[in-house]
Amino acid sequence: MLLIRCPYCEEERPELEFRNAGEAHIARSANMAGESDDDFEKFFFIRSNPKGIIYERWRHMHGCARFFNAVRDTVTDKFIMTYKAGEPKPSKLPKNSNEVVAK
Amino acid sequence: MAKAAVKKAAPAASPSVERRPALAGRNVSATGVKVEELPPAERMSLRAPEPSVAALSKALGLTLPKKPKTSVSKAGRTALWLGPDEWLVIDEAGNDPLADCAKVAALHSAVCISHRNIAISVMGPAAEAAINSGCPQDLSLDAFPVGAASRTILGKAEIVLLRTAADAFRVECWRSFSDYVFTFLSEGARDAAG
Numbered sequence: 001m002l003l004i005r006c007p008y009c010e011e012e013r014p015e016l017e018f019r020n021a022g023e024a025h026i027a028r029s030a031n032m033a034g035e036s037d038d039d040f041e042k043f044f045f046i047r048s049n050p051k052g053i054i055y056e057r058w059r060h061m062h063g064c065a066r067f068f069n070a071v072r073d074t075v076t077d078k079f080i081m082t083y084k085a086g087e088p089k090p091s092k093l094p095k096n097s098n099e100v101v102a103k
Numbered sequence: 104m105a106k107a108a109v110k111k112a113a114p115a116a117s118p119s120v121e122r123r124p125a126l127a128g129r130n131v132s133a134t135g136v137k138v139e140e141l142p143p144a145e146r147m148s149l150r151a152p153e154p155s156v157a158a159l160s161k162a163l164g165l166t167l168p169k170k171p172k173t174s175v176s177k178a179g180r181t182a183l184w185l186g187p188d189e190w191l192v193i194d195e196a197g198n199d200p201l202a203d204c205a206k207v208a209a210l211h212s213a214v215c216i217s218h219r220n221i222a223i224s225v226m227g228p229a230a231e232a233a234i235n236s237g238c239p240q241d242l243s244l245d246a247f248p249v250g251a252a253s254r255t256i257l258g259k260a261e262i263v264l265l266r267t268a269a270d271a272f273r274v275e276c277w278r279s280f281s282d283y284v285f286t287f288l289s290e291g292a293r294d295a296a297g
Contacts, residue, residue, distance in 0.1 A: 013240065
């Protein structure tokens with residue numbers, strides 16, 4: 001079982017307590033009615049789906065129930081780091097993911 | 104939510120509001136672990152932002168814990184940290200925590216959930232193993248010391264776990280899940296004993 005570090009509980013918890021909540025850092029337009037159909041489609045449907053590093057929202061559903069963001073590698077399924085919701089996208093990722101996750 | 108609307112009325116006078124325990128005193132004993140239903144208690148779900156915490160702590164008569172996975176207990180009343188702005192307050196002394204919070208002017212949300220939850224006690228040297236049969240958390244004394252509390256899962260049901268002693272846990276679950284949770288814990292107890 002994967003252990004995921006919840007930034008609010010400040011410790012690693014079993015993955016069964018968590019739920020994925022889609023890609024992170026997708027900003028909703030302040031003027032939704034003024035969006036063109038193409039822009040809306042991009043915002044609403046189009047996701048990056050990368051092979052490698054992905055920034056995702058996760059929710060500690062059966063724990064503190066808080067949403068947070070996680071950086072995950074879609075190839076190895078390794079969590080590289082997690083950070084609180086609302087915090088900016090990390091500009092630099094830690095080199096050794098194991099060290100950070102085990103912090 | 105209805106404040107004090109569902110208070111314990113005298114059962115003899117008005118049988119329609121009599122409290123019927125979901126598990127009706129069910130209990131299971133296995134070698135090294137005993138699973139039984141705990142008596143009803145007053146419970147409150149409390150959400151409050153940081154600036155309100157001090158006022159609420161004062162009104163409740165205990166300091167609401169701010170550290171993850173901890174609880175604070177005083178005079179039969181226990182406050183469990185569930186989230187950064189969320190607590191479960193359990194009062195076993197029969198005092199209504201909702202009434203205490205009603206006096207607080209600071210922003211908060213207090214909801215009576217006395218009848219939503221039921222509590223199961225899991226006791227004995229094999230209690231840890233019995234709960235771990237369906238709960239993936241590390242329940243060793245290092246990771247989950249006495250007084251530690253956490254919302255987590257047991258099998259498919261969500262529970263709130265509180266360690267009351269080195270070999271005793273209080274498992275809180277929704278009333279509608281109680282049959283499942285109790286049966287799961289009973290099976291876990293048998294496995295842990297065997």
